Amino acid sequence: MKKKPFRKLFFGLLILLLVAAGYLFWPEPPPPEPIIGKLQMKLPAETPPDTFRVGDYRIxxxxxxxxxxxxxxxxxxxxxxTVWASIPGESFINAARGRETVSGSRGHYTIRDKREQVYDRQSVGTPQQRDSLLLIPGRLYGEGDSLNYALRFSPTPEGHLRFEIQVPSHSANRVYFSGASRQAERFFGFGEQFSYFDLKGRRVPVFISEQGIGRGVQPLTWGADLTAGAGGDWYTSYACVPHYLTSDRRSLVLENYEYAVFDLRREERVQIEVFSSWASGRMIYASTPLGAIESYTRFAGRMRPLPDWLLRGAVIGLQGGTERVREIRKQLEEHQVPVAAFWLQDWVGQRTTSFGKQLWWNWELDRERYPGWPELRRELDSAGIKILTYINPFLVPVEAKDNHRRNLFQEAQARGFLVRNGQGEPYLIRNTDFSAGLLDLTQPDARAWIRAIIREELIGNGASGWMADFGEALPPDARLASREDAFRVHNRYAEDWASVNREAIDSQPDSLAGQLVFFSRSGYTRSPRYSTLFWLGDQLVSWDGQDGIKTAVTGLLSSGISGFSFNHSDIGGYTAITHPLKDYHRSQELFQRWAELAAFNVVFRTHEGNQPEANHQFYDDPATLAHFARCA
Structure with a gap:
């Protein structure tokens, strides 16, 4: 019997060595290099430039x-x-025909591209202006082939310079737009970027996904990749945005939802790649960096002010049922902790999985877990404390949950509200050790249905807000009711999910709508237009700068550049790992330092994590409670 632990350790080490060998000897193929070509122009050296007026911009x-x-x-x-400039003598528009391979599951993706035809040389025709619209036609040349392109500039009501690039879709499905940069120019933004604030020198893909478990922390990332392809990388993000602001006060945003790459690896250039035959975006001028962000958010949308009650104290993330809430509330009162709300994510019931404590994704109150819910609401309300709950766009079969009243998965399946696979069946997406269906938000009836559930089951049960989780997991090969390409819709799904939640809020009387709040994990360019609050997702309960507390700081800063003005993190992080080789458990020191960081966030909210019993909690000892009270 005593040999079993050593046997487990031996096999664990063997697996680790095999995974490490795989990383060393079968590395990922390098990403494609930027396309660099010639600008084929024959002009006399003394030819003066023409100036074309497009709104307040001069081309x-x-x-x-x-x-x-x-x-x-x-x-x-x-x-x-200079708002923008191309590189002298080099092409600034290119195109390619490529074939992508998208692999992955559970919201984690790997995208590889094979360029089959590249058009790397460019000629420019005679610019044509009509009023404030400017067309620059031209031709692109590749190996044994050529094609026409059109570059259009127009002004926008927000004071931006809009550009459009179009090539024939039958010849090319990649568009490239290359501009000049300086070695010392720094690039910021791109939504939530957790590893680096300055992205110069890096290749930044824009495709929302799970951020990963470890994101380079070893051996954790190796193990997560081996078991579920879920390790992540430095660039994986729930809320990446095709937008940047540079130290040279230059700013640009793409309007596309398609997969895009910002290649900043060469010090003298920035090359934007869009997986489409059509790309559009905006160049933004402002006299100050703050002015550039303000101008950008006129397009992306600005977040509305948060309700006052949310800022009056801590939001206590808790699970366990009615009496558990009363028990912890008593401790908080004894230590004079100001409390704004109790966030009870397990209001739908709790299930134990291989990952830890998770929820039943069937959006109705579990009256057995929370008996006397109306009385609990009244108690908290009399003390000025709100209740927050939880929802996401997934639904699970609930036949194994004895006390369910509605089977929302079954209802959605019968009405055709779920995303489908290639065989026309509900696309079941794996999450830890269970699978779930995903709502098809391209279908108006499905949107109306889930809005009604939010109104009836969340708001109707007294919730003043909720976590609107997920939104990153639309499979690129899914079949949608709108018949759109799911690969192209993937990034938009985050905005669609946020807009559904916002519509549910806005359908309430004004006196109530302004007091409701939901916080989103996923996001894209226009998500701040809809979401009332963001949070940074599932950080590891660690100190590192790859997936731990340091990434919360970087994520807050970078997302703020891209208009995510109200954002915060789980105090102490979320993801705990229990493993024979190495444990990742939240310590008292980490919790307290994270609480000090969160004191400067817009919202001060706790999360017990996926393994509450393995993580240090604010209620574990008087010293932590006293420190928590000071921070709150």
Whole structure:
């Protein structure tokens, strides 16, 4: 009997060595290099540039520098400041025909691309202007082939310069837009970026996903990849955005939802790749960095002010039922902790899985877990404390849950409200050791149905808010009711999920709607238009800068650049791991330092984590409670 632990350890080490060998000897293929081509122009050296007025912007063509021709864009308020410019003598528009391979599951994706035809040389035709619209036609050349392109500029009501690039879809399905940069120019934004605040020198993919478990912390990432392909990488993010602001006060945002890559690896250039034959975006001028963010959010949308009650104290994340809430509330009162709300994510019932404590994704109150719910509501309300709950766009079969009253998965399946697979059946997406169906939010009736559930089951049961979890897991090969390509809709799903929640809030009387709040994990460009609050997702309960407490700081800063003005993290992190080789459990020290960080977040909220019993909690001892009271 005594040999069994050693046997487990031996096999664990063997598996670890095999995984490590795989990483060392079968590494991921490197990503494609940026496309660098020539600008094929024959112009006399003395040819002066023409100036085309497009709103408040001025487009200068052809400019000359160091014997090369380039395009330059300025703003009338600051003509010496370059809003955008191409690299002299090099093509600034390219195209390719490629074939992507998308692999992964559970919200984790790997995208590889094979370029079959590249159009790397560019010629520019005669610009054509009509009023404030400018068309620059031209031709792209590749090996044995060529195609036409069109570059259009137009002003926007927000004061931006809109650009569109179009190539024939039968010839190319990748568009590239290349601009000049300086070695010292720093690039910020791109939504929630957890590993680096400055992205210069890196290749930044924009495709929302689970952030991963470990994200480079070893051996944890190896193990998560081996068991579920869930390790993640430095760039994986729930809420990446195709937007940047640079230290040179230059800003750009794509309007596309398609998969895109911002290649900042070369010090002299930034190349944007869009998986489409059509790309559009905006260049943004402002006299200050803050002005650039303000201007950007006129397009992306701005978050509304939070209700006052949310800012009056801690939001206590708790599970366990009615009496558990009363027990912890008493401790909080004894230590004079200001409490804004109790967030009871297990209001739907709790299930134990291989990952820890998770929930029954069937959006109705579990009256056995929370008996006397109306009385609990009244008790908390009399003390000025709100109740928050939980929802996500998944549904699970609940035949194994004895006390369910509705089977929402069954209802949605019968009405055709779930995303489908290639065989026309509900696309069941694996999550730890169970599978779930995903709502098809391209279907208006499905949106109306889940809105009604939010109104009846969440708001109707007295919730003043909720976590609107997930939104990153639309499978790229799914079949949608709208007949749209799911790979192209994938990033938009985060906005669709946020908008459904916002519509449910806005359907309430004004006096109530302004007091309701939901917090989102997933996001894309326009998510701040809909979401009332964000949180940074599932950090590891660790100190590191790959998946731990340090990533919360970086994520808050980078997302703020992209308009996520109200954001916060789980105090202490979320993901705990219990493993013979190495445990990741929340310590008292980590919890307290994270609480000090969270004191400067817009919302101060706890989470027990996926393994509450393994993590240090604020209620574990008087010293932590006293410290928690000071931070709250």
């Amino acid at each position: 200068l063509w052809p400019c000359r520098e160091d014997g090369g021709t380039f395009l330059r864009i300025i703003h009338r308020n600051e003509p010496d400041h």
